[in-house]
Amino acid sequence: MTKQITIPLYTELLEGFSHSDENATDDTLQKIRRAGFENFKKSGFPTRRDEDWKYTTISSFLQEQYHINGIAKELTASAELISEAIVPSLDAYQLVLVNGKLQPHNNNFPGFIKIIPISEAVIQDDVRQHFAGNSTVASGHFAALNTALFSNGLFIEISANAAIDKPLHIVHAFTSATNVFIQPRHLFVVHQGAELNVIETIVSENSLAKIFVNSLTEVIVEENASFNHYVLQTAKTGVRLVNQTDVKQKRHSVYSNYTFCMPKADLIRNNLNVALNAEQTETHLYGLYLGEDQQLIDNHSLIHHKFPHCNSNEIYKGVLLDKATGVFNGKVFVNPEAQKTNAFQQNNNLLLSNNATINTKPQLEIFADDVKCSHGATVGQLSKEAMFYLQSRGIGEEAARALLVNAFAFDVTEKIKIPELEQYINHLIALHIPGNKN
Amino acid sequence: MLTIKNLNARVEDKQILKGINLKVNAGEVHAIMGPNGSGKSSLASVLAGRDNYEVLEGEVDLDGKDLLEMSPEDRAREGVFMAFQYPIEIPGVSNINFLRTALNEIRAYRKLPQLDAKQFLKLSKERQKLVEFDAKLVNRSLNEGFSGGEKKRNEIFQLAMLEPKLCVLDETDSGLDIDALRIVSNGVNKLRSKDNAFILITHYQRLLEYIVPDFVHVLYDGRIIKSGTKELALELEEKGYDWLKESFREQPV
Numbered sequence: 001m002t003k004q005i006t007i008p009l010y011t012e013l014l015e016g017f018s019h020s021d022e023n024a025t026d027d028t029l030q031k032i033r034r035a036g037f038e039n040f041k042k043s044g045f046p047t048r049r050d051e052d053w054k055y056t057t058i059s060s061f062l063q064e065q066y067h068i069n070g071i072a073k074e075l076t077a078s079a080e081l082i083s084e085a086i087v088p089s090l091d092a093y094q095l096v097l098v099n100g101k102l103q104p105h106n107n108n109f110p111g112f113i114k115i116i117p118i119s120e121a122v123i124q125d126d127v128r129q130h131f132a133g134n135s136t137v138a139s140g141h142f143a144a145l146n147t148a149l150f151s152n153g154l155f156i157e158i159s160a161n162a163a164i165d166k167p168l169h170i171v172h173a174f175t176s177a178t179n180v181f182i183q184p185r186h187l188f189v190v191h192q193g194a195e196l197n198v199i200e201t202i203v204s205e206n207s208l209a210k211i212f213v214n215s216l217t218e219v220i221v222e223e224n225a226s227f228n229h230y231v232l233q234t235a236k237t238g239v240r241l242v243n244q245t246d247v248k249q250k251r252h253s254v255y256s257n258y259t260f261c262m263p264k265a266d267l268i269r270n271n272l273n274v275a276l277n278a279e280q281t282e283t284h285l286y287g288l289y290l291g292e293d294q295q296l297i298d299n300h301s302l303i304h305h306k307f308p309h310c311n312s313n314e315i316y317k318g319v320l321l322d323k324a325t326g327v328f329n330g331k332v333f334v335n336p337e338a339q340k341t342n343a344f345q346q347n348n349n350l351l352l353s354n355n356a357t358i359n360t361k362p363q364l365e366i367f368a369d370d371v372k373c374s375h376g377a378t379v380g381q382l383s384k385e386a387m388f389y390l391q392s393r394g395i396g397e398e399a400a401r402a403l404l405v406n407a408f409a410f411d412v413t414e415k416i417k418i419p420e421l422e423q424y425i426n427h428l429i430a431l432h433i434p435g436n437k438n
Numbered sequence: 439m440l441t442i443k444n445l446n447a448r449v450e451d452k453q454i455l456k457g458i459n460l461k462v463n464a465g466e467v468h469a470i471m472g473p474n475g476s477g478k479s480s481l482a483s484v485l486a487g488r489d490n491y492e493v494l495e496g497e498v499d500l501d502g503k504d505l506l507e508m509s510p511e512d513r514a515r516e517g518v519f520m521a522f523q524y525p526i527e528i529p530g531v532s533n534i535n536f537l538r539t540a541l542n543e544i545r546a547y548r549k550l551p552q553l554d555a556k557q558f559l560k561l562s563k564e565r566q567k568l569v570e571f572d573a574k575l576v577n578r579s580l581n582e583g584f585s586g587g588e589k590k591r592n593e594i595f596q597l598a599m600l601e602p603k604l605c606v607l608d609e610t611d612s613g614l615d616i617d618a619l620r621i622v623s624n625g626v627n628k629l630r631s632k633d634n635a636f637i638l639i640t641h642y643q644r645l646l647e648y649i650v651p652d653f654v655h656v657l658y659d660g661r662i663i664k665s666g667t668k669e670l671a672l673e674l675e676e677k678g679y680d681w682l683k684e685s686f687r688e689q690p691v
Contacts, residue, residue, distance in 0.1 A: 384489075389526040392486050393540040393596065394514035394547070403539065407530025407579075 007045060007062045009181060009212075014041075016068045017148055026123050032132045036147030043140025050141075055327045055359040056298045061240045061267050064210045066181035068149065076103070077173035078205070084234070085171040085201040090420040092169040092199065099174055100152035100184030100215075112162035112194075114155075118185050121155030130189055130220045133246060142242050143271075146216040150185035156198075157188075160222075163195035167230075167418060174204040174211050174239060186217040190225040190253075197228045199421065204235040204265075212240045219245065221253040223278075228417060230258045234428070235265040244271040251278035258416060260425055261289035261297045263321075263432050269298040276338075279307040287316035288412045288425070290432055291324030291356070298327035305338040305368075312342070317412050318349040319405055320356035321432075327359045332373065334366040341368060345375040350382065350408055352401075352433075402430040439464045439635050440604055445496035446660075447484050453494070454480040456660030462604070465632040469646055469671060470639045472657035473679045478639045479523055481657070482608040486520035487513050500604065514540075515547035519602035521593035523609045528580040533592070534562065536580050537599050544600060565598040569625035587618035594625040605629075606637045611645040623648030643675040656682055 017037050024030040045062060046053035077098045095115065096103040102117055109115065121127045132147050158164065174182065190196045204211060213235075221227050235241060249255055261268045274283050289297045303312045318326045328347045349358045362375035382404050390400035406413075406426055413429075416422040445458040454477045462468055472478050484491045485498065487510035498505040505513055528536075542552050553561065566573055571591055581589050590610050597605055607626070611619055626636065626649050638649060646654070646668060654670040655662045658679065663686045664670065674682075 383526075386526050386528050388488055388510060389522065389528070390531075390536070390540075391510040392514055392520055392522075393536070393600065394511050394544040395536075395540050396511050396543060397509070399539060399543065400511075403531050403536065404528070407528055410530030 007059060008064075009062055009066045009068075010045070012066070012068055013145070013149065020149065028128065029122055033148050036132070036144045037149070039138065039140045039144035040148055043144065046141045052300060052329070055325075056267075056269060056296060058242075058269075061212065064179045066179045066210070066212055068181045077175050081173050081175065081203055081205055082171055085169075085173070085203045087169070087199070087201075087420055087424045090167070090169070090418065090424075092167045094169045094171065095154070096171045096173060097152070097154065097184070099176070099180070099182050100172070102152070102154060110162070110165070112159035113164065113168075114157040114159075116155050118150070118153035118155050118187060121187065127155060127187070127189075130218065131187060133218060133248065142214045143216055143244050143246075146183045146185060146214050146244070150183045150216065153185035153187075155187045155189075158190050158194045158196050160191040161193040162191075164197055167197040167199050169199045169201065172200060172202045174202070174213060174235065176207065176209050176211050179210045179212075181212045181214070184213065184215045186215075187220075188217070188227070189220045190222060190227045192222045193224045194222070195226045197230075197418070199230040199232065199418070201232045202235050202241065204239045206236050207238050210238050210240065210266075213242065215241070215243045217243075217245045219247040219255070221247065221249045221255050223250045224252045225250070226254040228256045228258075230260075230416070230418070230421060232260045232262070232425075233265065233268055234262045235268075237264055237266060239265040240267040241265055242267075242269045242271075245273070247272075247274040249274065249276050249278070249281045249283065252280045253278075254282040254284075256284040256415075257286065258412075259285075259287040259299065260428075261287075261291070261299070262428055263290055263292040263295060263324075265295065267296050267298075270300065272299070272301040274301075274303045274312070276303070276305050276307060276310045276312070279309045281307075281310045283310070283312040284415070285312075285314040285316070286412045286415050288409050289316070289318045289326055290321075290429060291318070291326055292321040292432060293324065294322070295324045296327070297324070300327075300329045300331075302331040302333070303343065305332070305334040305341045305343060307337065308339045308341070310338065310341055312344070314345040315411055315415075316347045317409055318347070318358060319352060319408065319429075320349065320358060321352045323353070323355045325357040325359075328377070329361045329363060330375070331363045331365070332375070334364075334368050334371055334373065336367045338368050339370045341371040341373065343371070343373040347377045348408070348411075349377075349379045350405065351379060352382065352405075398433065402433040405429055405433050439501055441497070441499045443497045443499075445481075445484065445498060446494040447480065447491050448494060449480070449490055449492075454491075454660055455484065458496070458657075458660070458662060460655065460662065462635045462637065464603070464635055466653065467630065467636045467638065467649060467651045469651040469654045470637060470657055471641065471654060471671065471674060473683075474641075476657045477660045478657050479608050482520050482523075482606045482637075482639055485513075485518060485606055486510060511543070512547070514600070514602070515544050517603035519597050519600060519605050521590070521597060521605070521607045521610045523612065525581050525589040525593055527582045527584070529582045531580045533578055533580050534576050537562070537596065540596075541599060562599065565595065568628055569594050569598050570621045571595040586613040587615065590614055590622060591618065591625075594622050598625065598629055603634045604637070605634060606639070608639045609641065610638075611640055611642060619645065620648065643671045646671045658683060658686060
């Protein structure tokens, strides 16, 4: 693997793995970890020669000396940091994870929700069937690496036909005084007929240390189950986030993902993969990314239609300021068997600076003949006419711009089913529009 | 209230306004008529501060302040309101939210206290009634999917909410059916007061049957070539513009 030599972390990972391998306690899990590690060794970190990483040079975020065992230290996040994740006036169950590790909490969860650390869950046979699905290991790169070396994370399970009464808000806080490489791993299982609403918020402190997070989440949505999955990424400068979410849907299930990438983090790379493993499923992927300074925000998604009569709908909207770069890649695969598929995709971008960049690529591969599929991608600027109209009514330039950016994002924000969250997201957007920086 | 002196302006390389002089006092209604391409809408745009117009020469004074030095939003805050000939559709911005933002920015500029939700709602209901604006449209996205008439009525509703002192109506009557024209005109008549003034830009004498002007001006080739009272509009309706164009050409400029 000569191409990996230049990444200092690579050697540390090799050593780190052999150390953890020696101390392994569970044979089956260790087999999975080894398979992951072998795949990572084969694939290494992605380079620009990998089509999926063409516009995101990951090596430039891996130049620092990261510590992979620094995460073992018991760290607590300040109350101030946790409070940054609070969505005003939202009533929710709250869980806090610091660097991936679940903190003590005093929620009174209903009996039908089970929340335990992932390390305790994966040694149970009924959980393991859902864990480390083929795609997460075989795809190599970061997913395989996470499988080999993940440390902390959550297992969340909701029983059949149960419905959560208020959203579960998971705060992922990251904090470190030294450069660290953190690999959280989560698994959600939404059993038959159950309903789950989750908001995940990522927060970090302003620190000089670089925090690289390679996170992997697996989601199982069983028959007739429904999962509203909100992800709000508000990490700050110094954080590099690679976040993979692998979703498997069963018959008649509904999965809705809402991803909001907010300014500041050095890098956000989301890989959102949804496998439609049965008929009559419904999938909604809504995304909004707001990039500023030199930020790089990369959203890759894949919806794989394998069975007939499935609907998928994807809308991603991007607003890029300063020298920010956005990447969107939306794959939709429709297998020959997947007749009567409806698949819609849309990606719209606003460039608010001459130095901002967007690389957008819809990618539909359709092998069935009786389907309705469409895609569209646009890149534009704020309408001067609309700006003038608002200004001519006494609205200042900055407020006018904020109104128009909120309006641009409206197609996505209006889909949020939690009004407090919708209001909060609109507030975050307005906060980051040029001239509105505080 | 408003004094325009020798106003010259261009769009790109084309000079559109070639020395406009106009004085409008509080309480007055002025109609500006003229053939297509004479510069009527350009005058409205220059007053409102549209940025593709470049002022070459002249002054515009609003109650002692230099209007041309101000940004479009400051002009609005000082009390200038232009009803657009083609109001813009802005999906995703709610009509009511937009008006609340506008009104509160104007009030802040004038050092007036902000209206709370209840006060704003009360004002909005009262003005909707005054200008016969459909309550259903108030909560929709700004002008999105509105008919031509609904858009023009929304302009008058905004005017009623923002209470400007100088109102410039740019061909507000174009595209309106008789009923809509009556409603829009009634709205304007109710909003007329001794403290505000209106400039009506129109092609047709018909509007002036509903809103009776104090003065009528004819704009041709970037200049006001004739001014008179409401009878001038009737004369224009009867004779067209050609007789004026001819007499204008005969005069040395």
